Amino acid sequence: MNIKENIKTLVIKKPLKLDCGKTINNFPLAYETYGSLNKNKDNAILVFHALTGDQFVTGINPVTKKDGWWSYAVGPNKSIDTNKYFVICANVIGGCMGSFGPSHKNPDTNKIYGTDFPVITINDMVNAQVNLLDHFEIKKLFSVVGGSMGGMQVLQFISNYPDKASTVVPIACTSSHSAQNIAFNELGRQAIASDHNWSDGKYLSNNTLPDKGLSVARMAAHITYLSKKGLQEKFGRKLQERDALKFGFDADFQIESYLRYQGSVFVDRFDANSYLYITRAMDYFDLVKQFDGNLSNAFKKTKAKFFVISFTSDWLYPTQENKDIVIALNAIGADVGFVEIKSDKGHDSFLLDVPDFLKTLKNFLDKSYIKR
Amino acid sequence: MNIKENIKTLVIKKPLKLDCGKTINNFPLAYETYGSLNKNKDNAILVFHALTGDQFVTGINPVTKKDGWWSYAVGPNKSIDTNKYFVICANVIGGCMGSFGPSHKNPDTNKIYGTDFPVITINDMVNAQVNLLDHFEIKKLFSVVGGSMGGMQVLQFISNYPDKASTVVPIACTSSHSAQNIAFNELGRQAIASDHNWSDGKYLSNNTLPDKGLSVARMAAHITYLSKKGLQEKFGRKLQERDALKFGFDADFQIESYLRYQGSVFVDRFDANSYLYITRAMDYFDLVKQFDGNLSNAFKKTKAKFFVISFTSDWLYPTQENKDIVIALNAIGADVGFVEIKSDKGHDSFLLDVPDFLKTLKNFLDKSYIKR
Numbered sequence: 001m002n003i004k005e006n007i008k009t010l011v012i013k014k015p016l017k018l019d020c021g022k023t024i025n026n027f028p029l030a031y032e033t034y035g036s037l038n039k040n041k042d043n044a045i046l047v048f049h050a051l052t053g054d055q056f057v058t059g060i061n062p063v064t065k066k067d068g069w070w071s072y073a074v075g076p077n078k079s080i081d082t083n084k085y086f087v088i089c090a091n092v093i094g095g096c097m098g099s100f101g102p103s104h105k106n107p108d109t110n111k112i113y114g115t116d117f118p119v120i121t122i123n124d125m126v127n128a129q130v131n132l133l134d135h136f137e138i139k140k141l142f143s144v145v146g147g148s149m150g151g152m153q154v155l156q157f158i159s160n161y162p163d164k165a166s167t168v169v170p171i172a173c174t175s176s177h178s179a180q181n182i183a184f185n186e187l188g189r190q191a192i193a194s195d196h197n198w199s200d201g202k203y204l205s206n207n208t209l210p211d212k213g214l215s216v217a218r219m220a221a222h223i224t225y226l227s228k229k230g231l232q233e234k235f236g237r238k239l240q241e242r243d244a245l246k247f248g249f250d251a252d253f254q255i256e257s258y259l260r261y262q263g264s265v266f267v268d269r270f271d272a273n274s275y276l277y278i279t280r281a282m283d284y285f286d287l288v289k290q291f292d293g294n295l296s297n298a299f300k301k302t303k304a305k306f307f308v309i310s311f312t313s314d315w316l317y318p319t320q321e322n323k324d325i326v327i328a329l330n331a332i333g334a335d336v337g338f339v340e341i342k343s344d345k346g347h348d349s350f351l352l353d354v355p356d357f358l359k360t361l362k363n364f365l366d367k368s369y370i371k372r
Numbered sequence: 373m374n375i376k377e378n379i380k381t382l383v384i385k386k387p388l389k390l391d392c393g394k395t396i397n398n399f400p401l402a403y404e405t406y407g408s409l410n411k412n413k414d415n416a417i418l419v420f421h422a423l424t425g426d427q428f429v430t431g432i433n434p435v436t437k438k439d440g441w442w443s444y445a446v447g448p449n450k451s452i453d454t455n456k457y458f459v460i461c462a463n464v465i466g467g468c469m470g471s472f473g474p475s476h477k478n479p480d481t482n483k484i485y486g487t488d489f490p491v492i493t494i495n496d497m498v499n500a501q502v503n504l505l506d507h508f509e510i511k512k513l514f515s516v517v518g519g520s521m522g523g524m525q526v527l528q529f530i531s532n533y534p535d536k537a538s539t540v541v542p543i544a545c546t547s548s549h550s551a552q553n554i555a556f557n558e559l560g561r562q563a564i565a566s567d568h569n570w571s572d573g574k575y576l577s578n579n580t581l582p583d584k585g586l587s588v589a590r591m592a593a594h595i596t597y598l599s600k601k602g603l604q605e606k607f608g609r610k611l612q613e614r615d616a617l618k619f620g621f622d623a624d625f626q627i628e629s630y631l632r633y634q635g636s637v638f639v640d641r642f643d644a645n646s647y648l649y650i651t652r653a654m655d656y657f658d659l660v661k662q663f664d665g666n667l668s669n670a671f672k673k674t675k676a677k678f679f680v681i682s683f684t685s686d687w688l689y690p691t692q693e694n695k696d697i698v699i700a701l702n703a704i705g706a707d708v709g710f711v712e713i714k715s716d717k718g719h720d721s722f723l724l725d726v727p728d729f730l731k732t733l734k735n736f737l738d739k740s741y742i743k744r
Contacts, residue, residue, distance in 0.1 A: 020619035119619040179603040179627045183595045186628045189621065190591060190635070194584035196568035212566035219562060220592060223555045228687070231551040237658060245656055247392035247491040249561065249648060253655070255551045256558045263562070276621060283625065284617055286609060315600070315687075 006062035007098035008032060008055075012131050019121040019284075029128055030098025031055050031090040034074065035082035037136060042372065044138050045080060045365075046129065046165075047089040048146030048153035050351075051221070051278050052270055054097035055089045058082070063097065064269050072353050079362040084369065085142065088132055092125045092153075094278050096271035099128075103204055103271050114273055115201030122149070122285045126157040133164065140164055142372065143365060147171035147350035148317065149278070152285050155298065155325065159287065162302035167368045169361070171309045172350045174321040175295050175328070176286040181316065184224050185279035188217030192272045201273050214272040215263030222262045227313035227346035231255065295328035306336040307364045309357065311349040337364065378434035379470035380404060380427075384503050391493040391656075401500055402470025403427050403462040406446065407454035409508060414744070416510050417452060417737075418501065418537075419461040420518030420525035422723075423593070423650050424642055426469035427461045430454070435469065436641050444725050451734040456741065457514065464525075465500045466492045466650050468643035472500075475576055475643050486645055487573035494521070494657045498529040505536065512536055514744065515737060519543035519722035520689065521650070524657050527670065527697065531659065534674035539740045541733070543681045544722045546693040547667050547700070548658040553688065556596050557651035560589030564644045573645050586644040587635030594634045599685035599718035603627065667700035678708040679736045681729065683721040709736065 007030045015025040032055040037044060047057055049069065058074040060067065074080040074087055091099035094117070102117035133141065144165045146154045151173025158168045174181070192198055195213025199206050223231075235255040239245070242252065251257035291297040299306075306329055310322035319340050329336040341357045343349040349357060379402045387397040404427040409416060419429055421441065430446040432439065446452040446459055463471035466489070474489035505513070516537045518526045523545025530540045546553070564570055567585025571578050595603075607627040611617070614624065623629040663669040671678075678701055682694035691712050701708040713729045715721040721729060 115621065119621075176609065178600065179607040179609065179625075180595065180600045182609070182625050183591075183603065183627050183631055186623075186625075186631055187588065187591050187595065190632070191563060191566070191588050193621075194563070194588050195566065216559065216563050216566050216588065219555075219559050223552065223559065228550065228552045228690075231555065235551040237548065237551065237554070237661070249487065249491075249565075249652065251558075253551075253554050253558075255555050259555055259558055260562070280621065289609075318600075 004098075009098055010132065010135050012128060014131065016124070016127055018118055018124045020118050022118045024100065024118070027093070027100035027128075028098060029090050029093065029100070029131065031088060031132060032057065034058060034087040035085050037086040037138070041136070041138050042140065042142060043084065043369070044086045044088060044136065044141050045143045045145055046132070046141050046157070047074065047080070047087055048129075048144070048150035048157070049089060049092065050146070050148035050150050051282065052266070053150070054095065055091045056097070057087060057089045069351060072351070073358060073361060079358045080145065080365065081362070085365070088136070090129045090132060092278065093128045094120045094125070094274060094281060096274040101271070102201070102273035102277055112204045114204065115276070117273070117277065119280055120277060121281050122152050122156045123160070125281065126153050126160060130157070130161060130164070140166060142369060143167040143169060145169040145171070146173075148173055148347065149282050152282065155287055156285075158302050158304055159290075159298040162304070165304050166372055167365070168302075168304045168306045169309065169364065170306075170322075170325060172311055172314050172317050172322070172347055174317045175325055176288045177283050178321070182283045184220060185283050187220050188279060189276050191216040191220065192276060195272075198272060201276075203272070209267070210272045211267040214267050214270065214275060217275060218266040219259045219263045222259060224316045225346055225348040227315065227344055229313060230344045230346050233344065295324070296331045299329055299334055300332050302334075304335075305368055306334060308336065308338045309350070309360065310340045311343045311345070311347070311357070312340060313344050314347040314349065316347040376470075381470055382504065382507055384500060386503065388496070388499055390490055390496045392490050394490045396472065396490070399465070399472035399500075400470060401462050401465070401472070401503065403460060403504060404429065406430060406459040407457050409458040409510070413508070413510050414512065414514060415456065415741075416458045416460060416508065416513050417515045417517055418504070418513050418529070419446065419452070419459055420501075420516070420522035420529070421461060421464065422518070422520035422522050423654065424638070425522070426467065427463045428469070429459065429461045441723060444723070445730060445733065451730045452517065452737065453734070456738075460504055460508070462501045462504060464497045464650065466497070466646060466653060468646040473643070474573070474645035474649055484576045486576065487648070489645070489649060491652055492649060493653050494524050494528045495532070497653065498525050498532060501525075502529070502533060502536070512538060514741060515539040515541060517541040517543070518545075520545055520719065521654050524654065527659055528657075530674050530676055531662075531670040534676070537676050538744055539737070540674075540676045540678045541681065541736065542678075542694075542697060544683055544686050544689050544694070544719055546689045547670075547697055548660045549655050550693070554655045556592060557655050559592050560651055561648050563588040563592065564648060567644075570644060573648075575644070581639070582644045583639040586639050586642065586647060589647060590638040591631045591635045594631060596688045597718055597720040599687065599716055601685060602716045602718050605716065667696070668703045671701055671706055672704050674706075676707075677740055678706060680708065680710045681722070681732065682712045683715045683717070683719070683729070684712060685716050686719040686721065688719040
């Protein structure tokens with residue numbers, strides 16, 4: 001796909017020292033905006049995307065021609081109301097929707113980076129994105145909001161830039177990737193690396209694509225995004241366009257067909273090496289360790305108002321891991337609200353039409369905006 | 373590996389009509405026994421193995437040179453006391469430890485079956501194994517015992533042969549594979565099928581092995597065998613033989629190294645096509661549907677004494693699914709005991725050193741044996 005014509009890019013000239021030790025500069029950060037920045041420049045919300053998201057939050061994604069990943073939540077009169085707020089979202093560095101990533105050419109060698117791209121972290125991602133504030137001459141964001149890996153970026157952002165947001169909304173996330181989280185990500189990485197076409201990451205130079213491995217990685221991740229109960233209610237043991245079992249290895253069950261479909265459409269829009277880099281960044285995320293075991297210290301410099309949201313059936317980043325953030329905030333007397341939303345839709349609840357969630361998010365933002 | 377010299381095989385001459393419609397006969401069933409059959413021939417226990425198990429229940433497996441898969445539970449003075457009981461275990465058909473399976477040659481074509489092997493079911497597995505009773509001239513087993521897929525075979529066995537066992541012990545299992553169960557199995561199958569070396573199942577004829585795909589399948593399954601809490605306690609974010617993150621894609625974390633190891637040792641002992649066939653059999657298992665939605669009817673012809681065991685942290689076959697079996701048995705006034713064992717070791721608890729489980733199993737069997 002030719003993505004360039006649909007992509008707005010900010011070239012970050014300022015050198016950025018990455019956690020791995022390397023310094024990058026003059027690198028592209030692809031972004032999109034929705035709504036209008038007001039005169040006071042105090043109505044901006046920086047939205048952070050999750051593992052496979054991108055800058056196209058809402059409306060039709062011009063590259064995939066499908067709905068933006070947060071179309072339920074972001075738009076006119078929606079939870080994040082673009083009649084009111086100026087929404088900015090950037091593709092993370094390491095990604096594949098225009099921001100500096102492993103499918104870019106290394107200017108020193110003129111070869112595609114592949115796995116020669118530096119390993120990046122959640123910290124590197126937010127340090128790249130903070131440049132957007134200078135670009136738009138925004139001194140302080142009204143809010144930083146994100147779910148899943150987006151939530152990790154929210155936490156890292158306010159920790160790094162305690163004065164740069166008035167409100168902070170981490171959703172369905174964690175302050176430290178668990179062993180099970182790492183295990184599922186490693187499974188995905190191994191699936192990609194096992195694909196004969198991956199060629200140690202040099203597939204773009206070879207004109208091949210590790211689609212099968214990337215598809216398996218997506219299937220694995222997708223199972224973790226849904227709850228056992230949700231899967232049972234939606235699919236159960238329903239058969240796929242057949243009256244009886246076929247005694248073969250085609251997709252007899254709807255759940256099999258669904259997973260295969262999810263894998264197959266994913267490879268059309270995502271880069272395998274980006275999948276490796278972004279999952280690595282998630283696994284490296286440990287805000288607790290960054291503050292020597294005391295998460296409260298990550299937040300002690302900010303006066304921002306926090307609102308933490310979790311979902312009952314999210315087993316990837318369960319309520320307890322979200323509560324741990326609340327506990328750390330309470331321990332320093334921070335202004336923090338918390339809600340656990342009842343939903344059978346698992347981790348994906350934050351992306352789906354879950355009215356209680358959408359209303360709760362809207363209420364928090366709109367009431368905080370009036371009081372600002 | 374040359375497995376033949378260590379394998380006892382019974383050739384089943386009697387035709388067996390499979391659920392897929394095909395009939396097989398003169399096929400090998402590999403089995404092992406432990407302890408001695410008494411004069412009355414009423415001390416025999418048929419143990420059914422799980423997905424990747426085999427007939428080598430305890431002691432050193434002569435093929436892998438490692439401990440048998442249920443060495444904690446089976447042996448002299450152990451839960452299943454081989455000083456007292458005569459333990460029989462067969463490799464399931466479809467398997468790869470000597471029983472009729474996809475790595476065997478098709479006598480009609482003299483070619484290795486591969487995916488031309490008929491799709492088999494849990495029902496087919498137990499209908500093959502019941503021939504062992506005739507072989508040993510056992511009219512009635514003292515018990516049928518098994519965990520996970522072994523538990524499914526236990527349930528199917530007593531449903532098919534209500535008079536052939538006095539006691540019935542399904543452990544950590546289900547009466548019907550859930551959508552999430554099917555999803556994880558399908559993930560494993562797709563990982564195998566994605567391996568370039570799989571070659572539509574013809575790898576043995578091609579002298580290649582889909583080791584990478586099979587390894588990924590094993591990694592996926594392994595995550596489901598352990599609990600989130602157990603993984604966190606055992607591995608957490610501990611690093612693998614290093615003091616700091618390496619900013620690369622080697623195994624930085626112990627959990628990554630552990631999963632890679634589990635994958636790599638698995639491919640030395642297991643056949644990829646067998647993995648496809650056995651997971652398919654599990655996914656097809658639906659004892660509820662076999663009895664038109666009323667599980668109680670599966671058990672109404674038997675007078676056997678049931679004992680159902682589940683584990684608190686088993687999220688693959690959670691307690692509720694085990695309780696559903698108990699509820700169906702209670703509904704017809706069957707003799708049934710149930711216990712949920714507290715353990716952080718997840719689904720694998722039944723294979724591990726979980727003293728409460730091992731004692732409970734021993735007590736049930738030994739007390740029932742006295743009263744028989």
